[in-house]
Amino acid sequence: MKELKSHVMQTRSRTRSKEWFERAQLSLVEGVNSPSRGAAVYTSGPIMLERGKGSRVWDIDGNEYIDFMMSFGALIQGHANATIVKTVCEAMAEGSHFAAATSAEVETAERFRRMVPSAEVVRFTNTGSEATMLALRLARAHTGRRKFLKFEGHYHGWYDPYLLNANSHPPEQLGTVENPARIPDSEGIPLSIFDDVILAPWNDVAALERILTEHGRELAAVITEPIMANMGCILPREGYLQRLRELTRECGALLILDEVVTGFRYAPGGCQEYFGVQPDIGTFGKALGTGFPVGAVAGPRSILDRMQWSDKMVLHYGTFNGHRLTMKVVAANLDMLSAEGTYAKLHTVGNAAIAGLREVFRRRKVKAIVQGFGPMFQIYFTERAAIHDYRDYCKYVDTKLYSRFVHALLERGIYMTPSNGLHWIISTAHTEQDVQVLLEAADQACSGLA
Numbered sequence: 144m145k146e147l148k149s150h151v152m153q154t155r156s157r158t159r160s161k162e163w164f165e166r167a168q169l170s171l172v173e174g175v176n177s178p179s180r181g182a183a184v185y186t187s188g189p190i191m192l193e194r195g196k197g198s199r200v201w202d203i204d205g206n207e208y209i210d211f212m213m214s215f216g217a218l219i220q221g222h223a224n225a226t227i228v229k230t231v232c233e234a235m236a237e238g239s240h241f242a243a244a245t246s247a248e249v250e251t252a253e254r255f256r257r258m259v260p261s262a263e264v265v266r267f268t269n270t271g272s273e274a275t276m277l278a279l280r281l282a283r284a285h286t287g288r289r290k291f292l293k294f295e296g297h298y299h300g301w302y303d304p305y306l307l308n309a310n311s312h313p314p315e316q317l318g319t320v321e322n323p324a325r326i327p328d329s330e331g332i333p334l335s336i337f338d339d340v341i342l343a344p345w346n347d348v349a350a351l352e353r354i355l356t357e358h359g360r361e362l363a364a365v366i367t368e369p370i371m372a373n374m375g376c377i378l379p380r381e382g383y384l385q386r387l388r389e390l391t392r393e394c395g396a397l398l399i400l401d402e403v404v405t406g407f408r409y410a411p412g413g414c415q416e417y418f419g420v421q422p423d424i425g426t427f428g429k430a431l432g433t434g435f436p437v438g439a440v441a442g443p444r445s446i447l448d449r450m451q452w453s454d455k456m457v458l459h460y461g462t463f464n465g466h467r468l469t470m471k472v473v474a475a476n477l478d479m480l481s482a483e484g485t486y487a488k489l490h491t492v493g494n495a496a497i498a499g500l501r502e503v504f505r506r507r508k509v510k511a512i513v514q515g516f517g518p519m520f521q522i523y524f525t526e527r528a529a530i531h532d533y534r535d536y537c538k539y540v541d542t543k544l545y546s547r548f549v550h551a552l553l554e555r556g557i558y559m560t561p562s563n564g565l566h567w568i569i570s571t572a573h574t575e576q577d578v579q580v581l582l583e584a585a586d587q588a589c590s591g592l593a
């Protein structure tokens with residue numbers, strides 16, 4: 144059989160990354176600006192990235208990688224997309240931001256409304272965290288209720304009340320499904336904040352019915368991701384989101400669909416379009432800004448108009464809200480995403496990667512599954528056929544083996560975070576050739592796993 148030429152890019156030295164990381168630690172906490180980028184995740188120290196183009200990134204030592212992390216999913220158009228670069232240059236030359244009304248924010252909001260089914264109106268924020276924070280405030284004001292329900296293992300940003308059981312923990316610490324241990328994710332939050340939080344297991348209709356029967360009428364909102372993306376990529380069971388929609392409606396709690404990860408990724412209108420579930424409030428971020436910091440809250444006027452100026456308004460200020468440069472970028476991004484065939488390509492490339500990885504693990508006899516579909520997926524080293532929720536993830540997933548596997552890929556020109564809680568991202572810049580290189584690198588990485 145003829146030997147095929149390998150396209151895997153072997154990483155050479157990371158000397159300069161190491162030197163810069165030493166220097167970084169003198170001025171920055173842990174040498175980074177978010178713990179998920181630091182040495183707690185990258186065991187041999189973070190890789191300093193300097194440049195990106197299309198699906199590729201280069202580190203400070205000149206090593207080239209195909210990037211499958213894509214800024215935790217923000218870069219739906221890949222790196223340095225030519226249209227975005229042009230848009231930024233032109234907009235910047237006119238002035239970045241005025242903190243005043245602009246035509247740019249109107250044009251962007253019009254595009255947003257055309258794409259997102261539930262968006263009668265939209266309010267732009269600067270991050271996903273700000274969007275989910277605002278969503279809860281709106282829900283409380285609208286319903287006159289204080290409590291809300293969040294699911295185990297879901298992350299909705301770093302706002303105090305959401306930071307309960309968003310991190311994974313050893314199974315023996317979790318308590319029972321009926322009486323889950325309530326584990327704050329951060330110091331510095333008064334425990335009384337969590338008195339208003341009802342914690343529930345996700346993807347479990349019976350548990351949901353039981354909990355909503357007991358607490359439903361006290362709830363301002365139930366917040367959920369449509370696809371659980373904080374423990375990798377966990378799909379909702381058939382009919383789960385639809386049942387959640389019915390039950391929240393029955394008890395008068397608003398359904399907040401947190402699409403910060405899934406929005407503009409699976410379909411033009413995100414998962415609310417893909418799964419056909421109409422939330423009361425939708426939150427967005429990441430892919431919306433294709434690398435620029437932006438979030439959004441969308442829904443009906445009856446809820447969002449509560450932000451209108453009055454002595455009973457829901458307050459939402461922000462110097463950088465509707466940032467002009469960012470609005471121009473978002474408009475250009477939404478135009479590109481609306482082009483015929485964009486989502487079909489994202490799904491085709493992603494599904495090729497998923498099928499290929501499954502085949503590699505099968506051939507190499509590695510006990511691993513690949514969960515998700517199309518533009519977002521995750522690999523779990525597990526004996527299970529599927530991971531359905533937080534407890535499955537905490538109990539059955541070998542996250543250390545995953546980290547070793549990804550570190551082996553990082554040596555072979557594939558850029559990905561070694562954190563199993565994140566997910567592989569396909570952008571419009573990825574090609575089937577990129578997938579072939581990934582599969583070859585994954586095949587090589589498997590040989591070191593035994």
Ligand SMILES: Cc1ncc(COP(=O)(O)O)c(C=O)c1O
Binds near residue numbers: 299300301372373402
């Ligand atoms: C589902 C979800 N909601 C909200 C957020 C917060 O977004 P940001 O990091 O932009 O504040 C995240 C971030 O990862 C997220 O995954």
